Each structure stands twice: as C-alpha cells, then as structure tokens.
Amino acid sequence: MRVVVDLNRCEANALCMGVAPEVFELTDDDELIVLQEHPDESLRGRVEEAVRQCPRQAISIEEDS
C-alpha cells in the first residue's frame, strides 16, 4: 500500500500522528511528513484508522499494483 496525503487539505489536526506515529509526523511548523510512504502491511489497520479519523479527509491509501 502507498500512503497519500493531500497537503492542500491537511490542516495539522494531528489525529493521524496519534493513531500511527510510525507513519505520520508533524513538524514544529505544523507541516505533515509521511515517514513511511509504503508502510508494512502490519500497520494497515492503523493507517486505515488514520484515514477515517482525519477530519479533513486528507489521507488516502493507494494499493500497489
């Protein structure tokens, strides 16, 4: 899977970072960094949770072909 964040949508609500800190990090300037663009399958549950919890719907998952 590939984690995609629409940075035009992201407003640094930081929920994704709470759910999956291995994948998402906010800098001190409130910019979002995707630490693992292709996280391990074992993290799928929490990445999906981050997708659901993002109040701005800025996160999506693209499946590897």
Add this chain to the structure above:
Amino acid sequence: MSTATADLYYDPYDFEIDADPYPVWKRMRDEQPLYYNEKHDFWAVSRWDDVEGALKDHGRLISGHGTILELIKANIQMPPGMVIFEDPPSHTTYRGLMSRVFTPRKMNAIEPEVRRYCQIELDALEGQSEFDIVEVLAAKMPMRVIGMLLGIPEENQQAIRDSTDSGLRLDSSDDYSTAFKDFSGSGTQDLFGEFLDWRMENPSDDVMTQLIHTEFEDHTGVTRTLTRDEVLGYVNLLAGAGNETTTKLIGHTVRTLAGYPEQRHELRDNPELIPNAIEESLRFEAPSPIQSRYVAEDVEIHGQTVPAGSAIVIVNGSANHDERKWGPTSEEFDIRRSMDHHLSFGYGLHFCLGAALARLEGRVALDELLKRFPDWSIDYDRSERSHTSTVRGWDKLIVVLD
C-alpha cells in the same frame, strides 16, 4: 408515505421541538432516515452513516448557496471570502489562507493568555451566590479570544458581538425569512472596516495583518492579496462562526454537568478527564446541530431520489446520538465515553476551522470553573434559550452555587 408515520414532524424553526429535539431525531432515524418536510420544502438525513456521507459529498451537496436553510431558500448572493459558503475551487483557495492559523499546536500556545483572561473574569465573581454564566463568561470569552487573535482592541469587541448576535437571532417562529438579511454583516462590516483600514497602515503580528498581506494564487491563476471586501468577509465569518458556537458550547457544558453531580466531582478530582468531557459535551449537545446544503444534482438516499434544486438538512446533532454508531448508551452523557470522533465540527472539506480553538476555550473554561465552584444547579425559570435555526443553546443561563 404510510399513515403510521404521518405524525412525525421535524421543523428547525419550531421552538418547542428545538428545546428538546432528540426524541424527534430518534424517530427520524428509526422511521424516516430520509425525511421530507412539506411546509418548508426541505429533505433531512439524521443517521450517522447518512450524515457523514452527506458531509463528504461536497460535489453534489454544495455550500455555495449558503449552509443555513433560510439562506438557501432566499437565494441570497453570498459575500466574497465567506469560505463556509463556498465550494472548490474558490473554497480551496480561501481556506488555504488560514489552514495553519488555528492548528492544535498554535491554539495550545495561546492557552496561558486564554486562561489568564478566564481567571480574571471568574475571580471577579467571588462572593456571589449566582450568576448568568453566558453573561459573565460564555459570551465574552470567545469574542475576547478571537479579538485577541485578530488584533482587535478590547473596546471595539462588545459592539462587534452585539451586531453579530442580532444578525443570527430569530424573533419568533415565523420570522425566519428575514432573519438573515443582515448576515453579510452590514453592522460589523463598519466596525471591522475601521479597524482594517487602520491595520493596513499599522501592520502587526496578528491574523488581520496576515489576511491583508498574504499573497496567494487565486482560482483564476492570478497572484494577489485579498481585496478589502474579501478580508472583511473572512473576518466576519471568523467572528460570527467562532463566537456564537463557542458561547453555546460553554453554556451546554455547564448546564449538562449541573445534572450530573457525580461526573462533575469526578472531573474536579481528575482534571485530566476534562478534554474528553468537552468532546462528550460537543457530542451530547452539538452547538451547531444542523447544516444545510443545496442539492446541485440528483442524489439517491435510502432508495429515494432527492432532486437537484432541493435543500437538504444534515442533522449532525442527531448523528451524534445514533444508536447505530454509539450503541445503547447513545442518549446518555458520559465523560469517560471512548470515541474516535463526533460530527459537531462537521467532517471533510468544511470541517470547523476553529475546532482546536473551541476545544481550548471549552476545556479552560470548565477547568477554571470547577476549581472555584464544585457544585451548582440551574435556575431554569430565569434562564432563556436562544432561537436560531442553526445555533442551539442558551442566551441566559442562571447558575446557582450550592
């Protein structure tokens, strides 16, 4: 429509229903998850899945005709800069200008200042046996904080609040058609305008200065700064949306906790539970419980077609009580409830820009109240609900200290 459900009636302008809308919303969820109101000609969704789905469906359920039912019906031209009443691409542009201004990190940074203000206001109540919490704190605090962020001098703030309030209020159940004629802020435009003109000559480290000077590429591809009208629209929106709703949040929280002394004591003894208590208060009594949209193209909901050109009311306050999402305790207040999110701030494209600010004000106000006054009750005979079709809560809430 079957005769068995013929007496189900929901009307956001009916003050009696508005006083306790939850039984009606429950019936809507159970009996008519897609509800149609003939009198005012609108559709409504009330279940969690449908409400969240409708909020996500910003391509077909649009905000460009307003998000308040009477605005959509009146077909009023929206003033520029009102992001809440815009769709992509212009929404993306305008909203982007403020996308890093109200983040949780930035809001938490102003906590000491917000807390100090709150302490001064509450310390002044020492020795009193009762007070109107709306007057002494809930109405003043949001104006003061948004004013602080905008850089507006304190002496101008009350005048602005009075003007916004009168624009939102319904005088009687039948007055809705004209209630919003001033929503574009004809009164506040002047007050903010004066300050804006001064601020253009005297830049500072505040949101107003940022709005005036930030360069951006607009949706037509031109790089520019906001026009004066756009800045005024933006500022009116921040003040209007930020004040009333946060006032209602504080009022609801104080009123609800009056009825749950055990939970109140638990909060006093465990202040770390306060943030979750504020989330539960937001869920339990949504300050802005209905959102309206214009239906730009036909949508099918529960097997029925809602035709293009209709108005649809998205009852987020009902979704927050949906048993299908929250289980059998959905109608109970529980400060320890475990939740991922509620829909009181909306969801998706128009998710409340000031959510982190509202949360900050809510938890600071509750924390400082509990520190001083562990026990209170409400004198309902002297309290008054406010009547608008969009914001629900108390205009006057008499707190009696025990």
